Each structure stands twice: as C-alpha cells, then as structure tokens.
Amino acid sequence: MADPIDVPVETNHNPLQPPESYFVPATDVYETADGLTLVAEMPGIKPDGLAVTVEENILVIRGAPGPEVSDGEVLLKEFTAGEFYRAFQLPADYDTERIDAGLRQGVLTLTLPKSERLKPRRIEVKVE
Amino acid sequence: MAMKAWVPAARPFAELQREMNRVFDSVFGRHFRPVGRLRSGYVYPPTNVRETDDAYTVACEVPGLEMADLEVYVTGDQLTVSGTRTNTIPEEGVTLHRHERDTGRFSRAVTLPGPLDSARTEATLAEGVLTVRIPKTEEAKPKRVEVHLGD
Numbered sequence: 372m373a374d375p376i377d378v379p380v381e382t383n384h385n386p387l388q389p390p391e392s393y394f395v396p397a398t399d400v401y402e403t404a405d406g407l408t409l410v411a412e413m414p415g416i417k418p419d420g421l422a423v424t425v426e427e428n429i430l431v432i433r434g435a436p437g438p439e440v441s442d443g444e445v446l447l448k449e450f451t452a453g454e455f456y457r458a459f460q461l462p463a464d465y466d467t468e469r470i471d472a473g474l475r476q477g478v479l480t481l482t483l484p485k486s487e488r489l490k491p492r493r494i495e496v497k498v499e
Numbered sequence: 500m501a502m503k504a505w506v507p508a509a510r511p512f513a514e515l516q517r518e519m520n521r522v523f524d525s526v527f528g529r530h531f532r533p534v535g536r537l538r539s540g541y542v543y544p545p546t547n548v549r550e551t552d553d554a555y556t557v558a559c560e561v562p563g564l565e566m567a568d569l570e571v572y573v574t575g576d577q578l579t580v581s582g583t584r585t586n587t588i589p590e591e592g593v594t595l596h597r598h599e600r601d602t603g604r605f606s607r608a609v610t611l612p613g614p615l616d617s618a619r620t621e622a623t624l625a626e627g628v629l630t631v632r633i634p635k636t637e638e639a640k641p642k643r644v645e646v647h648l649g650d
Contacts, residue, residue: 443556475563
C-alpha cells in the first residue's frame with residue numbers, strides 16, 4: 372500500500388465549480404516508472420467538448436456532449452447525452468506542465484510524467 | 500427501461516457530503532472513499548433504439564472499442580452486437596490505483612418490432628458510440644391508404 376499522499380484521490384475541494392448534474396466517467400488510474408496514467412471513458416464526447424485543467428494541483432476533466440439525436444420515436448433509452456465531470460487531487464510528484472492528453476473513441480488518456488527531480492538518478496562516484 | 504447513474508444536482512447536500520467524506524477519511528483513510536455513481540448500467544452496452552417511418556436506429560455506448568473489436572449481425576428481426584473489451588493496463592511494473600473500466604467478452608441482442616432489411620444495414624463508430632441504422636423492408640414501411648367516400 373502506497374503512502375496516501377502519493378496517489379491521486381478524488382476530491383470535492385476543487386477550485387472549479389462542478390456542473391449542476393453530471394456523469395462520473397469510469398476511470399483507470401495507474402502508475403509506472405515514468406509517470407501516472409489516467410484512462411477515462413467519456414463516450415460521445417468530441418475533442419471540442421473536452422476540457423482538462425489543473426489548478427492548485429487538482430486535475431479536473433470535463434466533457435460536454437453535442438446535441439442529442441431526436442428524430443423518430445424512442446423504443447429504448449438506456450443512456451442520455453450529459454456532461455462528464457471528475458476531479459482528482461494530484462500528488463506533488465508529477466509535472467502538470469507536461470500532461471499529454473489523447474481522446475480516441477470516447478476514451479480520454481492522460482499521462483503525467485514524473486517530475487525530473489523525483490526520477491531515480493545514478494550519481495557517478497569519482498575516485499580521487 | 501434502465502435510466503440510471505445520472506448524478507443528480509446535489510447542491511444542498513454538498514456540505515453534508517463533504518462532512519461525511521471528512522469523517523470517512525478520518526476512519527478509513529482517503530483511499531477508500533466511495534466514489535460517485537458511475538455511468539455503467541447493469542447491461543452492457545447501454546443501448547438506445549429509435550424508430551422512424553423507414554428505419555430503426557440502434558446506438559450503443561462502447562467507449563474504447565475499435566470497429567475491429569466489434570461484430571454486428573442482423574438475423575431475422577434481431578440485431579446482435581458482440582465484442583471484446585481488452586485490458587489496456589500494462590501487466591507488469593504498474594501500481595494500480597483505480598480499475599473501474601470493465602474488460603472481457605460481451606454480446607447483446609435487441610429484437611426489433613418489424614422485418615429488417617439486413618442488406619442495407621449500415622454501422623458507424625464515432626466517439627465510442629456505435630450507431631447501426633437498419634432500414635425496414637418495403638413491406639414493413641407504413642403506407643397511407645386512400646380513403647374514398649362510399650356511395
């Protein structure tokens with residue numbers, strides 16, 4: 372079990388106001404030697420409806436859908452177009468200036484590299 | 500009819516929620532705080548069906564899947580969507596903090612009310628939503644019958 376401050380946790384204390392109502396995207400969060408990866412499912416969201424922001428070390432992902440198709444008669448309705456929203460408190464070890472974001476088939480993938488100062492570094496020992 | 504997982508506007512409860520989180524965190528630590536309800540329903544994939552005069556349109560939410568991961572069949576009056584959701588998390592050298600995305604094989608069949616024109620069925624995949632448009636057969640399309648005045 373990692374130290375609690377080393378992992379992203381969900382937070383209600385975020386500087387950005389959440390929408391009135393929203394969907395919580397199912398998200399995988401994992402860490403490798405290089406950094407942190409978040410993979411969030413946001414079906415129906417186009418790149419222009421997506422917003423990823425970091426403020427006070429809080430990562431906020433939001434997705435606004437386009438207009439819903441409304442022609443014809445509804446026979447079955449199991450999902451509706453709605454806004455996606457989720458906020459994560461980030462540990463300080465990540466370089467939020469270099470977040471890489473990709474959106475493909477309704478899945479948002481964010482990679483945050485580890486801060487250079489935290490990467491393991493070999494110190495050369497000089498023999499006098 | 501499943502219409503779940505819409506997180507309702509909860510402003511009056513936000514303060515209470517915060518307080519509960521604080522208490523929860525102090526007892527269990529921040530890792531295990533219950534998350535908001537996820538969008539996934541009981542059946543996968545969540546599906547919408549619409550009917551117009553000349554076709555049925557079936558939409559399925561399949562985020563992350565590519566066309567090659569999906570099989571779409573029309574048999575009689577039934578549409579079947581099958582596929583496999585693959586795990587994208589590397590197997591080694593990983594510390595997993597959250598694993599909420601499901602993986603594995605799925606298949607779902609939807610029976611539509613009338614005869615289907617399977618030859619002219621078209622499927623498109625965009626933004627993780629599969630949309631299948633299945634035209635009705637000529638015989639199944641509504642025809643207006645002229646009503647003549649009797650003698």
